[in-house]
């Protein structure tokens with residue numbers, strides 16, 4: 001009943017924080033060349049150092065009983081490979097992914113992801129809403145998170 | 158009554174699309190070394206090739222009568238410099254920004270941005286919501302945009 005996090009990128013730290021806050025167990029599978037490994041090891045983040053697109057490490061982290069799989073590194077090609085591997089091992093598991101290049105949303109879905117988001121599209125939308133004076137984006141962003149995702153210098157400050 | 162877009166990064170294309178859809182005039186100020194310049198010029202995107210942290214190009218694109226300023230490149234340091242310049246020229250204009258590194262949200266606000274979002278934090282949150290089986294993120298993402306920001310392979314497909 002854990003979440004398997006495939007690879008480590010810009011979105012991973014927020015993901016791990018959210019999972020920890022939700023008291024959900026997780027394990028990260030990250031390549032040996034990942035520059036964040038020393039810091040992750042120092043922080044005792046549950047970690048398997050291996051290519052997340054190989055079957056063996058996914059078996060080792062018990063993908064067979066995972067509740068969900070997350071593929072959200074900055075390298076969409078690696079995400080696609082990792083998703084293909086995870087989907088082959090677990091036809092039924094919930095796989096979510098982030099397309100760093102917004103043009104890869106459909107490719108990651110075809111690779112087997114159930115849900116794919118594009119942070120650039122979401123971010124661009126929120127910025128334009130905010131630029132044009134709508135306060136909707138702040139309201140929605142407030143609903144999205146408890147933390148300071150979209151914070152404004154209000155006149156009260 | 159136009160929007161001044163400072164720099165060009167991963168979020169810029171979604172931003173330009175949203176501004177065009179909203180029928181809002183805009184102009185992009187991008188450095189000569191930006192690799193997207195040839196394509197932008199070919200597409201006749203309103204463009205001034207200059208450092209967006211210099212005063213002269215911001216005066217030239219009439220920041221004095223802009224309705225808003227957007228600073229959302231992948232380089233938060235450049236965003237900060239551009240925001241400082243824009244804020245000095247226009248103490249009253251609405252400036253929105255995206256922090257590529259989530260730890261720079263407060264810095265961009267101190268530089269003078271009214272609203273700062275973190276696409277990584279928003280993306281991470283939506284992914285975890287989706288991974289843990291909540292459908293909220295899809296509903297919220299659907300409300301955020303008309304396009305396929307967060308799309309799922311539903312059973313109907």
Ligand SMILES: [Ca+2]
Pocket residue numbers: 071072073074075076079098099100101
């Ligand atoms: Ca990705």
Ligand SMILES: [Ca+2]
Pocket residue numbers: 228229230231232233236255256257258
């Ligand atoms: Ca930025």
